[in-house]
Amino acid sequence: MKFRYDLILCLSVVLLAGCQSTSTDPATMFPTASEAQLFKDGQNAMLDGKYDQSVQYFETLEARYPFGQYTEQAHLDMIYSYYKNDDTSSALAAADEYIHLYPREKNVDYAYYMRGMMEYDQNHGSIERYFGMDFAERDLASVRQAFSDFNRLLHYFPNSQYAPDTRQRMIYIRNMLARHELKIANYYFDHQAYVAAANRANDIVKHYQASRSVPDALNVMVKSYRALNLDAQAESALKVLKANYPGYK
Template sequence: MIKHPAVIALVTAALLTVGCSSNDDKLAQSSEQVTYNLAQKYLRSSNWSAAIEALEVMEENFPFGSYAEQAQLELIYAYFRGNEYDAAIASADRFVRLHPQHRNVDYAFYMRGIAAFHNDTAFYSMLPTDITQRDAGTAKDSFDYFAQLIDRYPDSPYALDAQKRMIYLRNMLARYEIHVANYYFKRSAYLAAANRGRYVVENFEGTPAVPDGLAVMAQAYQMLGMDDYSKSAEKVLVKNFPNHPALKDGKFDYRFDRDDNRTWVDYVTLGLFKRRPTINFDTREIYNPFYNEDLDPQPPG
């Protein structure tokens, strides 16, 4: 539904021109030009809602016009800048499906990845929330979309930026696994914690979360009584990350980050209400801090 008066006036005039001169191709092209120029005006002024409305009118009334494909690409961008991420993804999917051989189809792949990542960040960015503690679903979708772009169009001008974003997303996905492992420690689910740590070590090699993945394994296997596995993880941690805070004098400190002090309440209640010791591995400030770079996509060329 069109809401902006200027959009209503100019687009209506354009469509009336088409209606009154259905046999005149030049007039029809002129009407398309008027609508497209209006959309460009709103894009340049960052009036995303008005731009979306004008571009949607173009898509509906001039699906085979001279500016149709370019307008569809610009609609993806306008949806994204207007924080309509689901619409941007759907529009990008539609463009890929309808124009698989288009010279700029790589842009649709690129924007689909960006929109998927931002799909739930707008709300969380306003809260004091660690992005790595959120559900990793959209990050995985975004990673897969960027991987498709690089696989199909390795020479795309968007490939390098997509690679940087994939590194960012891979770091975030690895760190998410460590957060889950820390949660399992709190629930005394030590085998589940060990599995998360091992998953990071085996699947996210080179990420800043690997040292904590090894520490999780050493701690969790020790608590499970699986000393051989614990010592093996400790050995790798000592060799590759000797400055990890869980290491003390070259050995793993199994009491790391745990408070064993008992209060008078613990004595009176015989420890019935004693809080479980916290086990939390998070060394992002030591091993390549997890960054949150401001990545701003550009409109289609």
């Protein structure tokens, strides 16, 4: 019985030590390091791909020198370090905090861009890429948020260095969202919910005009209106389809 008591006591000490190590106050880490040294060490760790270490340096710098010379850049680097360390929630929080603290700084476009990237990547995990999952069949809440973040970036900073990549990603997202809506429209049609199918397809034509799903959406409208004996509406949708997509079959 004494052996078991000693074992339990030993395990308790180990667990307590573990709890203490994970709750370390960033302000107390690296006690002899100056602001410049923390920033340099953080950037070196980041460049070496040691993102867990770079986060520690940047967190310490921000806690100890909240109004320091390197604080703003450290916060930007911390966003990236969290992102590369697969800590999405912390990266999103850091991006939001930067936008709140530095709304007029020249680098705030980066925070918007990274925020969009993180929301975008939540629907583009490596497992899905390798196994070929159709993203249009997933819950696209994070993709819609990414589109919103990218749209804000282009609205506020149309000449940002991140604008070209952002526009390309928005085109991809727009096609994905349109394809998602088209799947729903086809589902409604297959289940003879023709009014819902026509309305959903009409939304695609209205809101995703540049997407590749528009001709298929027009076709769903034609079929749905015919099923509802709405010949005038069916003919109107067919004319639009033939005029804009003459080779559609």
